[in-house]
Amino acid sequence: MDVYLNVRKVGKNVVLAVCDCDLLGKTLREGKIVFRVKEEFYNGRKATIDEAVGLINNSTIVNLVGKNCVERAIAQGYVHPEAVLKIEGVPHAQIMKL
Numbered sequence: 001m002d003v004y005l006n007v008r009k010v011g012k013n014v015v016l017a018v019c020d021c022d023l024l025g026k027t028l029r030e031g032k033i034v035f036r037v038k039e040e041f042y043n044g045r046k047a048t049i050d051e052a053v054g055l056i057n058n059s060t061i062v063n064l065v066g067k068n069c070v071e072r073a074i075a076q077g078y079v080h081p082e083a084v085l086k087i088e089g090v091p092h093a094q095i096m097k098l
Contacts, residue, residue, distance in 0.1 A: 001048070001049050001068050002021055002046045002047065002048060002049070003018050003019060003020055003021060003046070003047060003048075003049055003052050003066070003068065003069050004018070004019050004021060004024050004042050004043045004044070004045070004046055004047075005017065005018045005042070005044055005045065005046075005047050005051075005052045005055065006041060006042055006043060006044030006045075007044060007055060007059070008044075010061075012060075013060040013061050014058060014059045014060050014061070015059065015060070015061045015062075015063075016052075016055050016056065016059035016061070016062045016063070017041050017042045017044075017062075017063045018042070018052045018053075018062070018063070018064050018065070018066075018069045019037050019042040019064075019065040019066050019069065020065065020066025020067065020068045020069055021046070022066075023037045023065055023066050023090065024037055024039060024042055024043055025037060025038075025039055028087040028088040028090055029087070029088060030086070030087045030088050033087055035065075035087045035092065037065055041063075042063075042065070049068055049069055049072045050072070052069060053069070053072050053073055053076055053078070056073065056076075056078050056095065059095075059097075060096070060097045061094075061095070061096055061097075062078075062093075062094065062095035062096075063092075063093075063094055064079070064091075064092065064093045064094070064095075065090065065091075065092050066090060066091065067090070067091055070084055070091035070092070070093050071091070073093060073095075074093075078095060079093045079095065
């Protein structure tokens, strides 16, 4: 299964953005939350989920959107299931390494 990923260096941080392919360009709404899965943030290139999740080790800030990539990050021990926010039923997780 493929995802979109984008890796950027911002100052001293390495920002990794990953989303399931079917979510790119969509807007999710839940109550007062409006979450845009923006192409300019998430669409660096297509990659496998394993490749994307493998980049978490070398990233200081990680944004994950979508059932497939969030579940894989949970399975690999990067994300605690209780830390996942659901927006319109779509899982979203963030990792920040300080």
